[in-house]
Amino acid sequence: MSDTIEQDGHGHVDVDTVQLSAELVEAASVASHDVAEYALWLGDDSLVLAQNLGWWISRAPELEEDIALGNIALDLIGHARSLLHYAGAESGRTEDDLAYWRDEPQWRSAHLFEQPNGDFAHTIARQFIAAHYLFELYSTLMESTDATLAAIAAKAVKEVDYHRDHSIQWVLRLAQGTEESRRRMITGLSDLWPFVEELFVDEPLIDRLEGVAVRPSSLRAAVEGAMFPVLAEAELEVPRGFISSGGGRRGDHSENLGPLLAELQVLARAHPGAKW
Amino acid sequence: MVTVASLARPRPSDPASQRAWDIAAEVCDPEVPVLTIEDLGVLRSVAVTADGTHVILTPTYSGCPAMEAMRDDVTSALAGAGYQNVTVELVLSPAWTTDWMSDEGKAKLVGYGIAAPTGHSGVRPTGTVRLQLAVKCPRCSSLNTRELARFGSTSCKALYECRDCLEPFDYFKVL
Numbered sequence: 001m002s003d004t005i006e007q008d009g010h011g012h013v014d015v016d017t018v019q020l021s022a023e024l025v026e027a028a029s030v031a032s033h034d035v036a037e038y039a040l041w042l043g044d045d046s047l048v049l050a051q052n053l054g055w056w057i058s059r060a061p062e063l064e065e066d067i068a069l070g071n072i073a074l075d076l077i078g079h080a081r082s083l084l085h086y087a088g089a090e091s092g093r094t095e096d097d098l099a100y101w102r103d104e105p106q107w108r109s110a111h112l113f114e115q116p117n118g119d120f121a122h123t124i125a126r127q128f129i130a131a132h133y134l135f136e137l138y139s140t141l142m143e144s145t146d147a148t149l150a151a152i153a154a155k156a157v158k159e160v161d162y163h164r165d166h167s168i169q170w171v172l173r174l175a176q177g178t179e180e181s182r183r184r185m186i187t188g189l190s191d192l193w194p195f196v197e198e199l200f201v202d203e204p205l206i207d208r209l210e211g212v213a214v215r216p217s218s219l220r221a222a223v224e225g226a227m228f229p230v231l232a233e234a235e236l237e238v239p240r241g242f243i244s245s246g247g248g249r250r251g252d253h254s255e256n257l258g259p260l261l262a263e264l265q266v267l268a269r270a271h272p273g274a275k276w
Numbered sequence: 277m278v279t280v281a282s283l284a285r286p287r288p289s290d291p292a293s294q295r296a297w298d299i300a301a302e303v304c305d306p307e308v309p310v311l312t313i314e315d316l317g318v319l320r321s322v323a324v325t326a327d328g329t330h331v332i333l334t335p336t337y338s339g340c341p342a343m344e345a346m347r348d349d350v351t352s353a354l355a356g357a358g359y360q361n362v363t364v365e366l367v368l369s370p371a372w373t374t375d376w377m378s379d380e381g382k383a384k385l386v387g388y389g390i391a392a393p394t395g396h397s398g399v400r401p402t403g404t405v406r407l408q409l410a411v412k413c414p415r416c417s418s419l420n421t422r423e424l425a426r427f428g429s430t431s432c433k434a435l436y437e438c439r440d441c442l443e444p445f446d447y448f449k450v451l
């Protein structure tokens with residue numbers, strides 16, 4: 001080796017031309033069709049939520065919050081990149097192919113993540129539910145028999161832990177702030193609560209991925225066990241009533257996903273193959 | 277169990293790879309330029325073989341935009357030293373932790389005006405737990421500080437203020 005270096009003083013470097021994304025996950029792992037589908041569920045949840053959160057940059061109630069929501073979105077994009085890269089390898093598609101060139105029925109996000117930002121309290125309610133769910137999901141997925149999913153989860157869980165703290169602080173602050181902030185927190189929570197149920201639904205795919213995927217219904221106790229004491233401390237009641245029928249995992253989406261995807265995909269579709 | 281992968285500074289044992297490691301280890305974090313990627317614990321492996329030079333980095337945060345720059349900088353540092361067929365791979369596992377930051381790195385951070393991570397990242401069955409100690413003001417060393425915002429100017433930092441010297445400062449969060 002050292003001989004070849006000295007012969008050619010400048011050397012020449014072959015940087016693998018593959019995008020950064022092609023290497024985010026470990027060695028040559030290609031997911032089976034079912035595992036790829038499961039990775040799509042998780043990747044789509046994170047990407048859709050990140051796309052929603054990005055709207056807040058320059059619009060949050062204070063500068064620190066612009067930065068917080070921006071950083072949370074960035075973490076989620078990181079998770080989505082790893083997951084979509086893994087999901088796409090099976091069918092020869094890149095993470096960008098999956099993000100920019102799938103139409104609505106091919107997306108697998110749950111309805112919670114698609115819900116509009118609403119006012120700041122709605123966004124916090126969505127974050128509160130999402131971060132608690134993702135934290136328990138990744139805590140369990142770390143033990144997956146699929147090494148790639150386990151590695152992505154072990155990385156993501158530490159970041160999502162901060163997202164969870166962030167949402168808890170805001171739930172407490174808004175619920176115990178002014179009459180107006182409390183009214184908005186209550187409204188936000190009751191508007192988002194119908195979408196909790198879908199997170200715990202076991203689709204047939206889960207039966208085929210025993211040990212690989214996390215069974216959604218198995219997360220309920222831990223997620224609720226972590227959320228309810230915070231709500232109690234904030235003197236908020238657990239909302240009851242209407243439950244969304246869900247269906248995101250089967251490609252049946254809320255009316256919000258279409259416009260969200262239009263914004264997410266417009267640039268890539270207007271300039272196919274462009275790099276920026 | 278201590279494995280090579282979990283060591284803070286897994287410097288290789290063969291001399292050829294060590295020389296390449298020492299070159300890659302000089303590359304700095306573009307967002308915290310006093311820290312090298314070795315100080316950070318981001319540099320995980322350097323192997324020089326007949327086929328080329330293979331470097332493994334691990335991202336600090338999943339979405340950290342500085343990784344691309346670090347990767348390019350490692351490539352050009354090794355190229356500049358004459359290494360051929362340099363490949364830089366990003367690997368997620370084992371997940372990066374601030375526990376891998378060297379003491380020297382922590383001292384450099386403080387000198388730069390950023391409070392170093394205090395306490396250790398731990399793991400319990402349900403996930404991670406951070407043992408948060410008081411954060412020391414990098415300016416006057418007071419422990420009388422408070423968090424202003426958990427998410428600071430980059431993913432890895434929180435914003436604090438000192439109640440004694442009244443200055444705001446960045447704190448490198450435990451992860």
Ligand SMILES: [Zn+2]
Nearest residue numbers: 413416438441
């Ligand atoms: Zn001070």
